[in-house]
Amino acid sequence: MKEFSYSRATGVREAVSLLASDSGARFLAGGTNLVDLMKAGVETPDQLIDVRGLPLGRIELRGDGALVIGATVTNSDLAAHPEVRLRYPALAQAVLAGASGQLRNMATVGGNLLQRTRCGYFADIASPCNKREPGSGCSAITGENHNHAILGWSEHCVATHPSDMVVPLAAFDAVISYETVDGPGEMPLAEFYPEVGDTPQQETTLPAGALITSVTLPAAPVAARSRYRKVRERASYAFATGSIAAALGVDNGVVREARIAFGAVASRPWRAHAAERALIGAPATAEAFGAAADAELAAAKPLAHNGYKVPLLHNLVVAVLTELAEEAAR
CATH class of the missing domain: 3.30.43.10 (Uridine Diphospho-n-acetylenolpyruvylglucosamine Reductase, domain 2)
Structure with a gap:
């Protein structure tokens, strides 16, 4: 070192x-x-x-119903907080699905947002990697890519973002606050992670020299009935091969609101906008949920070894939304 x-x-x-x-x-x-x-x-x-040691370790409920999460809040404290568990259960579930208890006790919210890909070629300095050394090439495109991207990738990089936590943050429109020498600023999470394009080394749009200070989740009543589901290769301490954070609002058997985001399928948490649009006004049935999944996954471009992720995500959408619809009908 x-x-x-x-x-x-x-x-x-x-x-x-x-x-x-x-x-x-x-x-x-x-x-x-x-x-x-x-x-x-x-x-x-x-x-x-x-x-x-900075004073950024608190979780506070604002008067407008938004939840403000300090950047140095540990993952363990985030998952255990009563307001998180009550208002955004998918977030608590996602955090508990990540890493081990020991790591969650150390890892922070700000660091989780900035963690880097777990692509094996990125971590191996002997392998070409455009994310680590721009212009050197992407070894994963023709190499081992069974757990790489199927959405939004480019010929310059097919790595995925490893975080569980950011998937529900994306589904619930989180906002990132930060501080620079010029003062404070904020940006939606939807703008925080850029498209891969030809600059995979640029992993966020955080201004140079900025320190993340908090994450704000706007009030979202639909999130109180939400779920995170993760598929992985072993029962614990493994990164996702595919995941979903979802919330569903149903009235009289018809979908009135839907929030869906995928994990482990792109270089950033993937907000499933096409699926959400397909669901609004549709019957809350497995057939409609499958059609919505297909609408989102129509843009998928599997690599040589990860085509399984398309049916995996389809099945996750149907299973999780069906569970949420059944809960709403009780």
Whole structure:
């Protein structure tokens, strides 16, 4: 591992100022992703700025019903919080489906948003990878790609985003707040992760030198009856091969509102807008749910080894929406 210096920030303004003064610096919170990449030689910061002690570790319910989640809230505390479990159960389920208990105790919300792909070629500095070294090529396109993207990929990169947490955040229109040396800012999660295009190394649109300070979930009554379902290759401590976060509002057997997002199918959480549009006004039946899934997955472009993800996502949509519709009818 390359030698680096270490600083502990005592305030948000100090943290962003320290980063602005050193182009080779990185923020450190839980370190559950960054430190692993440093050990592998993928990340080589000159300085780590510890932000774990900043006053960003609270979850607060605003008067308008929005839930504000501080960036240094741990994944364990997020999943256990009563307002999260009551208002956004899919979010609590997603967090508990990720990693191990020990890692959830360390990992933070801000770090989860910024974690990098688990593509094996990205983590192997001996392999060409456009995300790690732009212009070197994408080894996964013709290599081992059974758990890579089927939606939104380009010839420059087919890696997927590994986070469980961001899938329900995408479904429920989360907003990211941040701080820079020029002051605070915010952006919708829908704009936070750019399309892959020909710049896969640009993984977020967060301004240079910015520190994520919180995530806000707008009030969404439909989210109180929501679900996260993850398919993985073993029962625990494994990244998804496909996942879904969904909420369904049904009146008299007709869908009035739908929120759906997929995980492990693209370089970012995939909001299933086509499926949502197909569902509004449709009967809450398995046939309609399957048709909505097909409308979304019509854009899928499977690689040599991951064609199974198309029927997998189709079946996830039908199963989860059917369960939600049955609950609504009780």
